[in-house]
Amino acid sequence: MDSFFVRFKNSLVLIAIMVVQVVALALQVPRASDDLPGAHADGRKVSLLRYWATAVVTPFERLTHGSSLNVRHIWSNYIDLRHTREQNQELQQQIVRLRQEQESFAEDAAQGRRLQALLGFQQQYISTTVAAQVIGTSGSDRSSMISIDKGYKDGLKSDQAVMTPDGVIGKVRDVWAHNAQVLLLNDSTSGAGVVLTSSRIRGIVRGSANGQLLINNLTSDSRIKVGDKVVTSGGDKIFPRGLPVGEITAIAPDPQHQPYTAITVKPYANLSRLDEVLVITGIDSVLPPAAQQDAAQAEAAARESKRAADLVAEKLPSLPQESTDPNNPGANIDNNVGGVAGIPNSGLPRPKPPLHPDRYSPGAAPPAAGLKPGAPPTQTTPQL
Amino acid sequence: MPEHSYTSRRELDQYRFTPWVTVLAPLACILVQVEAPRLWPPLSFLDLPLLAVIFFAVSRRSPIAGTITGTLIGLFQDGLTNHPFGIFGIAKGLIGYCAASIGFAIDAENPINRAVMVFAFSLLQSALLYFIQHGLLGDHSFPLMPLHQLVAATANAVVALPLFFMLDRFKVRE
Numbered sequence: 375m376d377s378f379f380v381r382f383k384n385s386l387v388l389i390a391i392m393v394v395q396v397v398a399l400a401l402q403v404p405r406a407s408d409d410l411p412g413a414h415a416d417g418r419k420v421s422l423l424r425y426w427a428t429a430v431v432t433p434f435e436r437l438t439h440g441s442s443l444n445v446r447h448i449w450s451n452y453i454d455l456r457h458t459r460e461q462n463q464e465l466q467q468q469i470v471r472l473r474q475e476q477e478s479f480a481e482d483a484a485q486g487r488r489l490q491a492l493l494g495f496q497q498q499y500i501s502t503t504v505a506a507q508v509i510g511t512s513g514s515d516r517s518s519m520i521s522i523d524k525g526y527k528d529g530l531k532s533d534q535a536v537m538t539p540d541g542v543i544g545k546v547r548d549v550w551a552h553n554a555q556v557l558l559l560n561d562s563t564s565g566a567g568v569v570l571t572s573s574r575i576r577g578i579v580r581g582s583a584n585g586q587l588l589i590n591n592l593t594s595d596s597r598i599k600v601g602d603k604v605v606t607s608g609g610d611k612i613f614p615r616g617l618p619v620g621e622i623t624a625i626a627p628d629p630q631h632q633p634y635t636a637i638t639v640k641p642y643a644n645l646s647r648l649d650e651v652l653v654i655t656g657i658d659s660v661l662p663p664a665a666q667q668d669a670a671q672a673e674a675a676a677r678e679s680k681r682a683a684d685l686v687a688e689k690l691p692s693l694p695q696e697s698t699d700p701n702n703p704g705a706n707i708d709n710n711v712g713g714v715a716g717i718p719n720s721g722l723p724r725p726k727p728p729l730h731p732d733r734y735s736p737g738a739a740p741p742a743a744g745l746k747p748g749a750p751p752t753q754t755t756p757q758l
Numbered sequence: 759m760p761e762h763s764y765t766s767r768r769e770l771d772q773y774r775f776t777p778w779v780t781v782l783a784p785l786a787c788i789l790v791q792v793e794a795p796r797l798w799p800p801l802s803f804l805d806l807p808l809l810a811v812i813f814f815a816v817s818r819r820s821p822i823a824g825t826i827t828g829t830l831i832g833l834f835q836d837g838l839t840n841h842p843f844g845i846f847g848i849a850k851g852l853i854g855y856c857a858a859s860i861g862f863a864i865d866a867e868n869p870i871n872r873a874v875m876v877f878a879f880s881l882l883q884s885a886l887l888y889f890i891q892h893g894l895l896g897d898h899s900f901p902l903m904p905l906h907q908l909v910a911a912t913a914n915a916v917v918a919l920p921l922f923f924m925l926d927r928f929k930v931r932e
Contacts, residue, residue: 383822384821384822384825384855387821387822387825387826388821388822388825388851388852388855391825391826391829391851392848392851392852395829395843395844395847395848395851396844396848396894398843398844399842399843399844399845399848399890399894399895400894402842402843402844403842403895420842420843423833423837423843424837424838426837427834427836427837427838428837428838430785430834431788431789431792431838434789434793435789435792435793438793442797508796509796510792510793510796511792511793511795511796511802512792512838512839512840513788513791513792513795513802513807513835513838513839514802514835514838514839514846515795515802515803515910516839516841516887517838517839517840517841519838519839519840520796521792547840555840557840561840562897562899562900563840582899583899583900583901583903584901584903584906646795646799647799
């Protein structure tokens with residue numbers, strides 16, 4: 375017996391280690407009922423193991439990230455300043471253009487908010503965010519996760535949405551005191567509720583094993599087109615409504631899930647190159663004070679522009695005013711030649727009757743049908 | 759007249775490492791693996807922890823040590839992903855065992871042998887991960903992606919040569 379263990383000790387050790395790991399793996403597999411967006415698969419002990427693994431790696435990640443940040447700071451602030459002036463001019467022009475656009479949208483936005491308030495719709499506005507630096511990755515091409523340098527001491531919690539100015543990138547998974555892990559949207563275990571903006575069709579965007587974003591719970595629909603924009607629907611209770619996700623790049627039948635289609639979405643944010651991210655730590659039903667101030671400024675600017683346009687219009691010469699009587703819109707139609715009754719400005723304007731008519735006044739000459747060639751001049755004939 | 763002894767080839771080519779190297783070399787591989795794709799995303803094709811497992815297993819030529827080294831490195835890697843613990847642990851534990859067993863049969867110092875060995879073990883790890891995901895976890899959405907695996911295996915084989923050459927300096931003959 376003793377010789378058996380000595381002889382096969384290598385194989386026995388291998389089998390023992392494998393059996394322990396397979397059993398541990400089986401214990402960690404989430405039940406089907408737990409497979410919901412936002413459900414946390416890890417138990418407490420597993421979280422602790424992850425914490426240990428991350429705790430070993432994080433100091434090194436912070437060190438290398440800090441060093442690379444210093445090098446980049448020196449490069450970008452002292453050396454690479456060649457196109458700064460041109461960039462500054464471009465940005466100034468962009469600000470002017472965006473302000474004009476903001477003014478034009480301000481009235482519609484205010485009207486939209488008033489209507490939503492009237493209808494009692496629950497509004498969602500991002501009230502607080504925490505900016506974080508990406509300090510590391512999972513190190514595996516099979517797991518799309520990043521580490522960030524902010525944790526629960528900075529107000530982060532599990533299942534908070536994470537985005538960049540370009541669009542949504544994922545959600546917070548594990549949070550520790552000073553760092554956290556973010557599960558990216560293109561991970562095979564990730565997903566988000568979305569709406570296609572042109573057709574308002576709702577779906578679920580999921581990550582895939584090869585790092586693509588897919589919507590595969592929709593059947594074929596002629597309204598879904600390549601190039602459609604995809605935004606968050608807010609239905610998953612993680613991502614606030616209306617955040618940009620990406621745009622559709624391909625639509626093809628899904629051979630594995632008939633009759634559904636596989637809709638490929640290209641994310642707006644570059645998920646493989648992330649440096650800074652924003653974690654959405656607070657959502658409110660009222661517009662945040664800073665946004666309220668911006669909206670008020672835009673509305674005031676829009677009103678000012680409208681008043682200036684009205685003043686200019688008053689000073690310019692214009693055609694006679696149409697009847698303002700709503701019960702008789704065609705009241706001055708007699709002054710028009712041709713046109714359709716009841717539709718203003720549909721004919722040519724007729725001159726007003728003269729105050730002192732003479733033989734040259736319109737209508738003073740007899741009709742041509744009553745004249746005879748060679749006949750003596752009548753009284754109305756001009757006496758030269 | 760040449761001196762003959764009873765020292766076997768296994769004993770001649772068997773090496774050990776100082777505790778510092780045993781801990782720090784795999785750790786450095788994991789840290790570089792975590793940090794490198796952030797700087798240049800295609801580097802996620804590499805699997806430096808796998809290279810560490812193969813190197814230490816082949817050098818020590820002890821299947822038990824290879825299995826334990828592979829399992830520990832794999833579990834560490836699992837801790838940094840969102841996968842359950844054990845996926846990389848099982849795959850790398852088996853790779854460690856196989857690498858240590860193969861170390862008896864081939865000349866592990868030869869660069870060509872090393873490149874072929876790393877290429878083959880990279881593909882074996884991909885196959886094991888596919889089996890674990892499909893067979894043990896029932897995740898049928900996990901694709902095999904053969905071209906991706908071939909590129910990754912080639913990249914690992916290329917990187918393994920200078921890395922193994924560097925790690926050779928820390929070997930201590932038993």
